Amino acid sequence: MNLDKIFPAFFFLCVGIGALIGHAGGSALSTANGAAIGVAVGLSPLLVLALFVGVITLWCPERPTCMCGETKSSDYHFISHLSRISEHVYVYRCHYCRRMYRQHENRFELRLAEHEFQPYMVISKWGRWGRSTH
Ligand SMILES: [Zn+2]
Secondary structure, three states, rough: OOOOHHHHHHHHHHHHHHHHHHHHOHHHHHHHHHHHHHHHHHHHHHHHHHHHHHHHHOOOOOOOOOOOOOOOHHOOOOOOEEEEEOOEEEEEOOOOOEEEEEEEOEEEEEEEOOEEEEEEEEEEEOOOOEOOOO
């Protein structure tokens, strides 16, 4: 399924059907109204998708809250990104307490010193951040 082609076709089909239904009503104003309703119906899958992404993001944010409790997922300062063969490692810093973290795979680790990290949080089997036990 190729959504980048199916969605525009769906959208324009909704607008066209809405305009036709509105036109069947008689005046030019009702054609515009029908097209406007078609736009709303055509965009509704995006609204549902945005709500779904919002719920998933609330359930499991990209990054856990900092140890200081001040910096939330999207508030970290991005420092660097390392890409190996199939692994991506991201380094972040807390704006408030200046702690540095390394994120890779499903782990979020506190930086103690150069090349020394302590496990902080890990994504559980339920998809939420929880304290790392190792
Ligand atoms: Zn902090």
